[in-house]
Amino acid sequence: MNSDGTTTTGGGGGDVQIHQTRILPDFLQSVNLKYVKLGYHYLITHLLTLCLIPLMSIIIIQASQMNPNDLHHLWLHLQYNLVSVIICSAILVFGSTVYIMTRPRSIYLVDYSCYKPPSNLSVKFTQFMEHSKLTGDFSDDSLDFQRKILERSGLGEETYVPEAMHHIPPTPSMAAAREEAENVMFGALDNLFANTKIKPKDIGVLVVNCSLFNPTPSLSAMIVNKYKLRGNIRSFNLGGMGCSAGVIAIDLAKDMLQVHRNTYAVVVSTENITQNWYFGNKKSMLIPNCLFRVGGSAVLLSNKGSDKRRAKYKLVHVVRTHKGADDKAFRCVYQEQDDDGKTGVSLSKDLMAIAGGALKTNITTLGPLVLPISEQLLFFATLVVKKLLNAKVKPYIPDFKLAFDHFCIHAGGRAVIDELEKNLQLLPMHVEASRMTLHRFGNTSSSSIWYELAYTEAKGRMRKGNRVWQIAFGSGFKCNSAVWQALRHVKPSLKSPWEDCIHRYPVQVVT
Incomplete structure (x- = not known):
């Protein structure tokens, strides 16, 4: 051990110095910073309470020291100003009534259901590649590209x-596409109605979203029938609103429920694959084949x-971002024909x-x-320093873990999840x-956030009390968020898509 706190080891290649003493201080410093930030967060969050406690204490002490004659004079003063008291009370009652009548209605999520296809529709990688090869539509280069995409x-x-x-x-016929749509939509709805005991006649609002399959009569008409x-x-x-359309549908249903009293809304989110499989060799168009399910x-x-007592969640916020004014954003997910x-x-x-840009705008x-005031102050302070002092300060990334307990990031692909993480x-x-x-289910488009x-x-x-953040991305280009708050300890509904396999998860995903 040397005097500077290092240990020297001998060897044929020369002396090697191992800095032992720096490891512990660095670790302690990171731990201290963590708890300093945590303490700051709690201090700012409860600042109002901390300020009110001494104020209330002073008021109570002052009131206890008041002379009984002072209280009598105060009562006489109120009696002589009865008209003022009545007017103030009337204004208070009127204001409260207006507020109650005009405030937004609370929207409750009673329950939801996710469709689980039958096992005979499952596809293994080898089967997928074998069928792709047997179609005769794909070149060897395209087949190799699809294999690599699947593996990653x-x-x-x-x-x-x-x-x-x-x-x-x-x-991929129209009849087969209709059959797929019916199996998915009716399968999810049958389970939803069975679990909630709601009669279809009680439904006042119906919103269906599916981007690529829009038959006549419409999908919503199929459900009505x-x-x-x-x-x-x-x-x-x-139609045509991409993988983020599920949140858009929720937002539309929310707006309708603000107008129409005492009713239910059903939102059905799906995508149709049958008529939208790509049989060409353009690589940028082959990726959806490998991901969408x-x-x-x-x-x-x-x-x-x-319904509050039996509902699972309450809708807190919906925030929608549309970047379609930018040409690159507009064309980044684009349905077209190849050569x-x-x-x-x-x-x-x-x-x-x-x-990433759409997400930045959305958050x-x-x-x-949603963020606590402590995080907002840090973000604002960083922004002021950067703007006023022109300093090379990295933008402060708010800690959304302080605002949300659970994150449902659209399962569009591994890269999307990696980037947001x-x-x-x-x-x-x-x-x-x-x-x-x-x-387990692949990219199921707008319904993935519900799985x-x-x-x-x-x-x-x-x-x-847990808060959930659903984040979805879609063509256009759009980034949409929905925030829910759990109204109770939520248990899975009957016939959950994970019912027979949750014990096997999480699994190690090959990277």
């Missing part, structure tokens, strides 16, 4: 493709106060950068709504639901 995608061996894609050659919904139902069919969800919302006239969806190389709006400084446990959903929420529930992690 984060998908497992139990995802599902529609019946038409299991045939050799595939049979199947369940014989009432004639004055407000039904909407959202069969799936869908049905969500029951209510504005009835009586051979084959239709597919092309994904731009700039997709991740554009998604700039969302942050002030890094940029939002999340822990592996925060993105576990997204990674496992991608592994992720179901995963969290199946793991028994959803406690009363």
